Amino acid sequence: MTGQGPLNLDTSRPHPARTYDWYLGGKDNYPVDEELGRKIMALEPRAKVLAQVNRAFMHRATRWLAENGVRQFLDIGTGIPTEPNLHQIAQRVVPDARVVYCDNDPIVLAHAAALLRGTPEGVTEYVQADVRQPDSIIEQARKVLDFREPVALSLVALLHFVTDEDGAYELVDRLMSELPSGSHLVVSHASADFTPQKSKEATETYKAGGITLALRSRDEVGRFFENLELVDPGVSLVVDWHPELGDPVPGQDDDVVPGYAAVGRKP
Ligand SMILES: C[S@@+](CC[C@H](N)C(=O)[O-])C[C@H]1O[C@@H](n2cnc3c(N)ncnc32)[C@H](O)[C@@H]1O
Structure with a gap:
């Protein structure tokens, strides 16, 4: 097959991690990933801002969790x-x-060493697995995480x-069922x-690249939290989730950022 590189990376078609890396200005992507990214930029010129806004939410949510007593993260x-x-x-x-x-x-496995560099031994680990195999993830994660204590599932x-x-x-639900009360x-x-029309075209563009998107409504995102207590402010726009915990991304307020964010606590 064309494009088979080290680690059996298929560089003949775009991948979510590498396209996201391109949006974020990284170097770990291939021409096919950039090509998909550029097609999306033609539809949504703010795609790079959206990636940064998402990353900034991860920063704020992780900080909030750590400051609120969570000591383990999956x-x-x-x-x-x-x-x-x-x-x-x-x-x-x-x-x-x-x-x-x-x-x-x-490709993320290829960078796992960089991801783990500088961390105290045995406290940070990398697992190569698909989220659609939750049992395998749980089994491997147990080697580092104590599932009797709260875990933030990110x-x-x-x-x-x-x-x-x-x-x-x-x-x-399967992943959360393994985690104790106080997990998030x-x-x-x-x-x-x-932006329904733009989103439809973006979904078709991803599909043509072999990536199926499942864009969900606010209620559908809320369904992931059905058995949990939503942390204030609930299911919100990504930019509206505890903005005080970080700096705004330049350009984030120029137009809507079409995504939701939420954190929920297991009672
Ligand atoms: C848009 S990136 C988000 C990266 C990071 N969570 C962040 O928000 O900055 C999506 C990530 O999900 C990974 N991914 C997509 N489908 C997956 C699956 N079925 N199992 C595990 N990872 C998957 C991709 O490889 C990619 O690294």
């Missing part, structure tokens, strides 16, 4: 390392915070790559609620 759909990474934010507040990262793109900009047919709701679910999610 981050699925981690992405290619982009500083600061989740463990760096958490460990600034809780130096021995335990973090397990997980992604299904082998699914940031991940679930819009998982369709209902793939069992998106069931797998979130963190989600950010792209939505077609704001």
